[in-house]
Structures are given as C-alpha cells and as structure tokens.
Amino acid sequence: METSDRASSVLKQHFDQHRTELSRSELAVAEYLVGLPIDVLIFKSAEEIAADAGTSDATVIRTARRLGFSGLPELKRICSRTMARTIPTSDRLEQRFRGTGSDLPKVAHQMFATAREVLSSTEEQLDEEAFAAAVSLLESADTVWCLGMGTAEVEARHCSIALSRTGLRTRCSGASGFTLANELLDLRKDDAVILFNAVHETAEFSLVTSQMAELGCKLVLVCGVQLGELYRNKVDALLTCVGSPSKLASWSLGAIVIGDLLAYGVAVKNQPRAVATKRRLAGLRSKVLSPK
Template sequence: MPATKRPDDTPASIEERVVARQESLSAAERKVARYLADHPDEVAFSSAETLGRATETSDATVIRTVKALGYSGLPALKKILQGTVRERLTPAGRFGKDLDDLGDDPDQVLSRVLTESIDLLERARGTIRPDSFAAAVSMLVGAREIVVLGYGGLGMLGTYLALRLSRLRLRARSAVTSGFLLADELLPLTEDDVLVVVAHQIVPTEIDVALRHAHDVRAKVILVTDMLAEALGDRVSVTLSAPAGNSQLFSLQAATLAVFDALILAIAVQDREPALLALTLMNRLRGELRGDPLPADDTRTSRRRNGSRRA
C-alpha cells in the first residue's frame, strides 16, 4: 500500500493519497475519492450518508474509500479536515494563503491590490443605496455629537472619519476602547447624537452593547459594513454596504475609505459656508504653527464669533 507520509515525514494530504491510490480503487471508490479531495470543507462536516448521496454511491462505499486512502475511518479524516478549515479561517491562516496567492513579485502585488481595489469600488456603486447615503449625510449634519465606533484596523479608519468630521467643525470623536472603559464613551450618547458603527464581519460584545444603548437612548445609528447588513439591519437607522475584499485576497478597505470621503464631501457641499470657514481657519492655524507672520486681517475675532458648528 502506498505510504501515508511524505519523505519529510509529514502526513500526506488527501489529494496526494487519492493520486497515489486511484489505480487500486474501484470506479465507485474513485468517484468518492475525487469528491473527498475536491470538497474538503463539505467533507469536514458531513456524515457518511450525506457523502454517499452527494457522490451517488452509498455510505458503505464512502467508508470503504476513506479506509482505502489510509485513514482509520471517516471521523479521523473529518478531524484532519476540520483542523485545516480552522487554520484557514484564522487571520494568520488567511493571510498566509493570501501571500501564497500573491507571489513574491512586488509589481505583481501592486497590480493585484489595485485591481482588487478598483473592483471593490465598482461593486460599491451597486451596494450603496443613494437614499441610504443621503439619509446618513443628513443625520451627520444634524447631529449634536457623532461617535465613531470600530475595532482593530477598522478602529483606525473610524478615527480618520472622526478627524475629518472635526475638521468640518462638527463635534465628532472616535471610540476604540474596549471592555469596561467603553461605558465612559457611551454614557454621553443622547437622542440628538449619531453613532457610526464600522464592522464588516464580526459583532464583538462592545458593538452589541453599543447598539443596545443607542436604541435605549434613541440615538441614530449608521452602520458601515461588508457582511452585517442583514444581521444588524433592524438595529440601525441606515446601512452603507462597503465591500471589503473577497476570499481571494485579504481584506481591502478602498470602499470603506471611499464611503468616508464621500460623506465628508457631501457634508461640505451641503454646508458650504461653514466648511470653507473651517478650511480657512485650519490653514491659518497651520501657518501660525509654522511661524508664518499673521496677515493684517486677523481672523481670531471670526474664530471667537463662530466657534463650533454645534452647540
């Protein structure tokens, strides 16, 4: 019988075992073996009866094939395949697969990332509803305060959005603390505020608690997401669907950033005069910090007069 290990003493994969043993298998067994190799994710969580139906054979043929491939039984094969699935689903496992797919040519990597990003932006045209976007802009413009909540890399993007909103002289802050400390960030929320939640695939406890609290105080909620629109749709005021990559490449945030920039520009267009004043004052402050001489027409009085756009 062919060996069940490679020369380096690591176990042979199911694909390698099928290739090595296919000549010794019957026609029905070869059909089952090919299915096992081609559909490892399904096999990992299927019964012998289910696999028999999928291959148009029988549960007995499935078990006989698994043993002919060198496994002690179907449970042993499923355990191995489930471990492979878990490894692939971890961040490290996904990232490792992405690196293998990209290759080691920097130009190829750049081209692939740009191509994927362009595809995400094109997809965003169809996933973001114009009426939802307009509603989000209106909520942000009318908010007493805007709190942007996200974690990990999305938390950094949330900080970017809060900064850009602040530069339009809107009261905005990012909330990236976790655990008990998040309570201090959520406590000031009122019905006049807007909570922007940035979450693509996972709803951590902090976001779940924040959504419940926003509901209790009647704060409006804008969800920016890739895959959670259906899961959280009834808990938010409006959803902006921003595709964030696919199974062929690690998560890319081109669409998320485009949504944020579009929100900023739409707010600036809607409130043109305050936006221009904010830009003027920003440039003046930067000039002072560089040590530039003050112009004769100093705007400090205007600064004191206008203050923040929200009381």
C-alpha cells in the same frame, strides 16, 4: 464536467440552476469556474479567467451575473465563506502565499487589481437613499461619534477628522471593554453615531447598539456585507463595504471612501459653514508654522 473536492458547492448549485440560460461562451466560463478549487478561484481576476477560458473580461463578468451574483467579486466572496469559517488564519496566509507566488511585480499587479475590485464593488453596494439619510442625520446631530470596533479605529478616526473639517462637532474612539463603557456615559439623545465594524458582532458592538436604542440616538452602520445583512432594518442608515476573500485588499479602502463621502455630503449641505471652517483651519495651521 469534473470538479475538485475543494470547489465551491454554492457555485455548483448556482450553475445547475442557471446553466440552461447561458450562452456557449458563458457556459465555458461557468464550467471553468465550477472546476476551480476555492483557494485558487479567489485569486483569479476577470482578466486571468478570461485568458484561461478563452474568452473576454466582459464575458466573465456577464457570466457571474447570469449565475445569480452581482458580479465576479460577489461570486468569489460568497463562495469563499465556508472556507473562511473553517480554515485557520495561519493556513489562509499560507494559501495566500501559494496563490500569489513570490514574483513581487506580479503580486503588486494583483493587489492593485484587487483594490480596484473592492472599490468598484463597494460603489455598486452603495444605497443612495441610505447615504442621503446618513448625511441628513449627521448634519442635524449635536455631536457625531465615530466609533471603530476591533481593527476599524483608523477608519473611524479618518471619518471624524473629515467631518470636523466641515464644521461638525465630532468625537472619535476605538476603545473597548470598560474604557468604551466609560466613554459612552457622555452619549446624549441628540448625538449621532457612525459605527465602523467589518465583520463580527462583538460584545462592544452589542453594547453600542443597545445604548443607541435606549437613548434614541441615530445610528449609521458602516460594515461588511454579512453584518449588513443582519442589521439592514435595525439601524437608521446602513452603508456596506466590500472586502476581498483573497485578503489582497482591505475592507478599509471602501470604509475610508464612505467616510469621505459622508463628510463631503455634509459640507455640500452647509457650504458656508464648511468654507468658514476650512478658513479657520488654515489660520490655525499658519500659526503653527509661524508661531510669531
């Protein structure tokens, strides 16, 4: 079996470890995957791999699991980590152009397929106990802070609005540097923080987590898989969202759904308050539309 010098060594290791456990059709899929360059593999859907390997989508997914991954998305994500660390952003964009081509209807199909993959993988990652714990601590907090680190301010703001509509008192910030430090002066022991941060441990991220520890506040971390692996036992509740190594769909998709889940969970636990808040919101909106 020939492999490209750009193929994944991680995938080759998994293949060598599990090859004797594979059926004939699974072996054909695995050999095809191992031979693909990483920058090609990450753009391949289960449907495309099945067509190229002469098998079915179900066999492709089953093969990924038999190789020791939770599914095809995790296989692509883990195999692409080295590439993500070593290739400049501008080069990765050029790779994306080569991977998708310029046929816009085809690109649209790829992006929607990747978005479904991202959401499905995020659902598979959902820890039900962590989710229940997060809802309970938010419901009992004095104020819920939704903080977005880096590019995650939109997800934090979306969650803050959704929670406020359930009757919780919320506060949202995407601040950094000295501005964030000033805002954290208002943080109190009975507050809870939902921290949205996709990947990197920035100075602001370290500042927030250290402040939480000092004050004894509750912390819900909504983050990517790699960061989640580092903080699994360091926060009160961890909810991970899956991104796509091809970057054809954003980590934000899962984070926004997680925010909606948290808000709905809080609403279900105190339905009269949620209904009363909704009615009050409707009344305020009617006054905006009809100021007289």
